[in-house]
Amino acid sequence: MAITNQLMTMLMSLIFLLRIASFASSLNLQTGFYSNSCPNAESIVRYVMKKALIREPRSLASVMRFQFHDCLVNGCDASMLLDDTPTMLGEKLALSNINSLRSFEVIDEVKEAxxxxxxxxxxxxxxxxxxxRDAVALTGGPFWEVRLGRLDSLIANQEDSNNIMPSPRTNASALINLxxxxxxxxxxxxxxxxxxxxGKARCFSIMFRLYNQSGTGKPDPAIDPDYRKELNKLCPLDVDQNVTGNLDATPVVFDNQYFKDMVGGRGFLNSDQTLFTFPETREFVKLYSKNQSEFFKAFVEGMLKMGDLQSGKPGEVRKNCRVVNARHSHLLLEKEHM
Known part of the structure; x- marks a missing residue:
């Protein structure tokens, strides 16, 4: 009898997982996805983001970059929001995320609402x-209709995050390939x-540019000399490398100043400035530095394309963004021992 019950439990678990997998693989993202099931969803998110902006403007930049760190690692599935467990290393402590990604509490607040x-x-x-999207729109950037209907992952993968996400030292050629x-x-x-x-970034991310670019023992020649003096004061050799600097001259306003700064040799990160020094990307930097509307249009197109990335793996709608739902944890353990 016990064996029969165990087999039935395993069979039901398998059917359930297959059903989830089928749903995930046939997922069709669309605008207005929650218009019937949760008609105020988008306005609720925007309201919480407005509160976050008032409380700490920098938090919006942090939350906006979640899309990049989530979608590029096995699709847009909120895997990066999962906390570590005794059996799983999450992505929050991955090389590109530790001491860098912040403001997870804003997502917690949105989820609770x-x-x-x-x-x-x-x-x-x-x-x-x-x-x-709201982080961009609330700081002066464009607003766009987002396609929704994603599922949350059942696992995270720190190794994948380490292998995929670029470092601040990355050059344009490697970024293009990625x-x-x-x-x-x-x-x-x-x-x-x-x-x-x-937003801002840490001195840790630019120390090599200031003092040992490409192992030369010298600063990056692409940095404007006056700007380098500013950075030397902000990030001297003995600095606490968690000290932060502005990513562009207007760090709380979403505009095209970032591209103007790069044209002037005032890009904060190597991965930024290299976009102007590399021939294949330079013309776009110059275009966006002169035409903000072109930048906004291209940014929206890119965010939509990146937002469509999916893994096709089983998923769920988590009750708490930091942990998988209890039932699914149980099913996954059973699957591992089948």
Whole structure:
């Protein structure tokens, strides 16, 4: 009898997982996805983001970049929001995320508000997409209709995040190769790099540019001399490398100043300035530095394309963005021992 019950449990678990996988693989993202199931979803997200802007303007830049760190690692599935467990290393401590990604509490706040209004309906993966869009719009950038209907992953993968996400030292050629893997063009790369129009980065990310570019023991020659003096004061050799500097001259306004700064040799990160020094990307930098509307248009196109990335793996709508739902944890453990 016990064996029969165990077999039935295993069979039901397998059927359930297959059903989830089938749903995930046939997922069809669309605008207005929650118009019936949670009609106020997008306005709720925007309201919480407005509160976050008032409380700490920098938090919007942090949340906006969640889309990049989530979608490029096995698709837009909120895997990066999962906390570590005894059996899983999450992505929060991955090389590109540790001491860098912040403001997870804003997503927690959004999720709580949505769960109060529409329990179990809106996925954390969709929250990232909506919150990223609102972070841009609320700081002066474009607004666009987002495609929704994603599922949340059941696992995270720190190793994949380490292997995929670029470092601040990355050059334009490596960035182009990375984006090509996701069918994102050179134009998409340059426009999406404009996410650095808002926010800050740590001295840790530029020490090599200031003091040992490419192992030469000298600063990066692409840095404007006056700007290098500013950075030397901000980030001397003995600095606490968690000290932060502005990514562009207007760090709380989403505009095309980021591209103007690069043309002037005032890009903060190596991965930014290299977009102007590299021939294949330079013309887009120059275009966007002169024409903000072209930048906005290309940025929206890039965000939509990146937001469409999916893994096709089983998923769910998490009740808490930091942990998988209890039932699915149980099913996954059973699957591992089958």
């Amino acid at each position: 949505l769960e109060n209004a529409c329990p179990g309906i809106v996925s954390c993966a969709d929250i990232i997409i909506m919150a990223s 984006f090509e893997k996701y069918d994102l063009s050179v134009k998409d790369l340059v426009a999406l790099s404009g996410s650095h129009s808002i």
